[in-house]
Amino acid sequence: MKTRRIPETGAHRALTEREVPLTLAPTAPKADPLLGTQLGEFVIQERIGAGGMGVVYRAEHPIIGKQAAIKVLRAELMSPEQEQRLVVEARSVNAIGHPGILDIFNFGKLPDGRPYVVMELLQGQSLAAVLHERGRLDVGTTVWMLEQILSPLGAAHRASVVHRDLKPANVFMVERPDAPPTLKLVDFGIAKVLQSREGLTLADGSVLGTPDFMAPEQIRGGAVGPATDLYALGVMAFQMLTGARPFQGENVQVMFAHVEQAPPRPSSKVEGIPPELDALVLQLMEKDPAKRPASAEAVRQRLKALSLGRSPGTLGLGVPAVTKREEPTSPTAPRPPGLAALLADRRKVAPLAAAVVAGVVVMGAGLWWLTRPAETPPPVVQRPTVPVAPVVKAPAPVVPVTETVTKTEPVQETHEEVETEGKASGLPPLPVETASEKKLARRLFGLFKQQRARAKDVDTDGALRGKLIQQYRAAVDATKDSERARIHQALDGIEKELTQRIAQHDAPPVAVVPELPKVPPLVIPPLPTLPRTNASEQRLAQRLDKLVAELRKRTQGQDVAPDLARELVGLYTDAAKAETGTERMDVNKALDAWQEQLKARFPK
Numbered sequence: 001m002k003t004r005r006i007p008e009t010g011a012h013r014a015l016t017e018r019e020v021p022l023t024l025a026p027t028a029p030k031a032d033p034l035l036g037t038q039l040g041e042f043v044i045q046e047r048i049g050a051g052g053m054g055v056v057y058r059a060e061h062p063i064i065g066k067q068a069a070i071k072v073l074r075a076e077l078m079s080p081e082q083e084q085r086l087v088v089e090a091r092s093v094n095a096i097g098h099p100g101i102l103d104i105f106n107f108g109k110l111p112d113g114r115p116y117v118v119m120e121l122l123q124g125q126s127l128a129a130v131l132h133e134r135g136r137l138d139v140g141t142t143v144w145m146l147e148q149i150l151s152p153l154g155a156a157h158r159a160s161v162v163h164r165d166l167k168p169a170n171v172f173m174v175e176r177p178d179a180p181p182t183l184k185l186v187d188f189g190i191a192k193v194l195q196s197r198e199g200l201t202l203a204d205g206s207v208l209g210t211p212d213f214m215a216p217e218q219i220r221g222g223a224v225g226p227a228t229d230l231y232a233l234g235v236m237a238f239q240m241l242t243g244a245r246p247f248q249g250e251n252v253q254v255m256f257a258h259v260e261q262a263p264p265r266p267s268s269k270v271e272g273i274p275p276e277l278d279a280l281v282l283q284l285m286e287k288d289p290a291k292r293p294a295s296a297e298a299v300r301q302r303l304k305a306l307s308l309g310r311s312p313g314t315l316g317l318g319v320p321a322v323t324k325r326e327e328p329t330s331p332t333a334p335r336p337p338g339l340a341a342l343l344a345d346r347r348k349v350a351p352l353a354a355a356v357v358a359g360v361v362v363m364g365a366g367l368w369w370l371t372r373p374a375e376t377p378p379p380v381v382q383r384p385t386v387p388v389a390p391v392v393k394a395p396a397p398v399v400p401v402t403e404t405v406t407k408t409e410p411v412q413e414t415h416e417e418v419e420t421e422g423k424a425s426g427l428p429p430l431p432v433e434t435a436s437e438k439k440l441a442r443r444l445f446g447l448f449k450q451q452r453a454r455a456k457d458v459d460t461d462g463a464l465r466g467k468l469i470q471q472y473r474a475a476v477d478a479t480k481d482s483e484r485a486r487i488h489q490a491l492d493g494i495e496k497e498l499t500q501r502i503a504q505h506d507a508p509p510v511a512v513v514p515e516l517p518k519v520p521p522l523v524i525p526p527l528p529t530l531p532r533t534n535a536s537e538q539r540l541a542q543r544l545d546k547l548v549a550e551l552r553k554r555t556q557g558q559d560v561a562p563d564l565a566r567e568l569v570g571l572y573t574d575a576a577k578a579e580t581g582t583e584r585m586d587v588n589k590a591l592d593a594w595q596e597q598l599k600a601r602f603p604k
Contacts, residue, residue: 034072039116040106042068053082058121068105072116083115090117092188096159100152102172102186122184124175127236128168136243139273145171146237147303148183153233154296156185157226163188164224166232167213168239211251216259216287220521221557227289230296234284241277242269246285252523259287259521275489276306427469428476440475440484443491444468451498458501467494519558524548524565528576540575540584547595548572554602561601567594 034044034057042059048069049056057070073082090104106118127145131137137145149171156163163170163185170187211219215231218224238246246264247257263285267273280302286292293299430441451464459465471487471494478484530541551568555561571590578584 034110038062039070039110040108040118042070042118044070059118067121068118069121070116070118072110073114075112075114078114086115086117089188092156092161096152096156096161098152098155100148100182100184101156101188102184122172122174124173124181126169127171127173127183127240130173131168131239131243136270137240139241139277142237142240143277143303143306145183145240146233147300149185149233149236150296150300150303152185153229154300156188157229157296161188162224162226163229163232164218165210165213166229166236167210168236171236211255211258212245212247214255214258215289217289219255219259225289226295227292230284230292230299231286231289233296233299234281234292237281237284238263238266241266241273241281244269255523256520274306275485276302427472430472430475436481436484440478440487443488444472444475447491447495447498448472454498454502454505457505458498464494464498464501519560522552522555522557522559522565525569527569527572530572530576536581536584540578540587543588543591544568544572544575547591547598550595551598554598554604561598564594564598564601 032047035046037044039059041061043062044057044059046058047055048058054071054073057072059068059070060066061068071086073086087107090107093101093104102119102122104117104119107115108118109115153163153166165187166185170185172184172186173181174184175181213232213235215224215228218228218231235245238244247254247261249257263282265278266281267275267278280293280299284292284299293302430444431437432441447468448465451459451468455462455465467490471490474487474490475484478487530544531537532541547568551561551565559565571587571594574590575584575587578587
């Protein structure tokens with residue numbers, strides 16, 4: 001894989017790495033000086049992967065035969081910042097100490113100064129490879145995978161570590177002989193250790209992450225926290241359920257969409273997604289971090305609330321078989337593959353199972369997002385598991401604020417309320433035999449009562465009452481809990497509209513203040529590579545890097561001076577083309593004039 005070197009500057013750039021396994025070929029690779037050498041307690045056996053940041057080797061302990069993966073930083077990328085990145089990853093992983101996170105157990109330097117890390121060697125494939133090969137996954141597989149991811153992610157958050165680059169390529173499906181597969185999180189190279197000054201930082205305040213999975217606050221360069229990882233998890237869940245990401249386009253377009261556009265519902269792309277899972281994915285992708293779930297554990301508990309129907313027996317690698325949930329699907333639509341299908345297909349290519357893939361190969365840490373290739377990891381021979389598929393049941397609906405329902409409320413009172421409402425509306429009585437029927441009847445009664453009390457203020461045309469009557473009739477005919485769950489969902493919208501109307505009617509008049517126009521974030525297009533072969537070229541390149549950072553600082557990361565940004569990009573291009581000292585001097589003079597304009601328009 002050919003790697004282009006991108007200048008260490010630019011707005012909203014994302015640092016990632018795609019280390020892909022080397023293709024197995026009969027021709028012998030070029031001799032690697034590290035093959036056969038001993039690093040610490042391990043002897044390097046073979047080179048198994050390479051990426052924009054480093055090279056990954058398979059190593060073995062010469063006495064006990066334990067195998068490990070060793071990642072060595074590329075010589076041309078050696079810098080204090082990149083070395084710090086490896087240190088951050090090792091410290092973050094050991095601070096968490098969770099079996100669902102790739103273990104890193106040693107750190108050192110080669111004689112030439114290149115740092116390296118020693119970590120466990122994983123056999124399996126990344127979630128990105130599964131999605132690339134299979135497209136979307138079924139609901140049961142998706143829920144199982146999300147629960148597997150949330151356990152180590154929650155442990156990281158409890159250890160005050162935020163991953164900041166959660167994506168399918170950094171989730172690895174580990175396969176062991178005679179044991180069910182498990183998922184592991186990898187690549188904590190850009191992790192942020194909260195309340196610590198040892199986190200990775202860049203001189204120009206660049207944004208770290210992968211654009212397709214970055215939260216709005218991460219794109220704006222604001223504070224990141226556990227909610228940032230939950231946003232990325234929501235994007236991953238959307239892709240797992242639908243086979244596509246919520247926003248498509250170039251990197252800059254996708255980043256603007258994450259900040260400004262509301263994501264579509266997964267159920268608008270694929271049939272058969274339970275409403276509760278649909279709503280959870282949308283909540284994970286809320287623009288405001290405060291509106292997302294409180295924690296990874298809270299998300300995990302909500303997924304566990306989707307009851308699991310298990311049947312005796314096993315399929316594949318000793319994983320319990322599943323009872324499928326009855327879901328409305330199109331008779332002609334193809335069903336998404338579960339991991340059982342993945343297992344069956346993997347067995348067809350069993351002769352190639354000798355190819356061992358290092359889990360660390362998917363650890364992102366090198367190429368800038370502006371030049372990153374499409375995420376299409378090559379297929380490798382693995383045998384994924386068959387997870388337990390959930391049977392979804394409706395969550396407990398929210399009782400309106402206007403009435404308090406207790407578990408000791410007498411059944412007779414509910415009967416009387418329903419009969420009264422039915423007579424007043426000319427409607428048949430609601431069934432109140434089961435707990436879910438009583439709960440729905442009480443909620444309808446409360447909303448009717450609230451609507452009647454404020455009808456003259458907020459429902460003079462009777463539109464809200466008409467909607468309530470429509471849901472009342474649906475409740476009369478409902479025979480299943482799933483039908484009543486959909487009615488509760490419709491009542492959520494009616495209750496919200498009624499509350500908003502009451503608030504608008506009761507609110508005192510306020511002075512109308514014109515809304516200030518929104519200023520988009522500063523986005524600098526891809527910049528050419530600057531030559532740095534001599535001292536003159538290095539000084540010019542360093543000055544340009546500092547001026548880009550100064551532009552971001554003085555404009556506070558907003559696009560308030562597009563003319564200055566365009567002029568700086570032009571000067572950057574001139575510097576890349578300059579071949580003589582005279583040409584570089586002309587560029588420096590132009591930079592002097594540009595810097596004066598910047599200081600005059602944006603004084604500190």
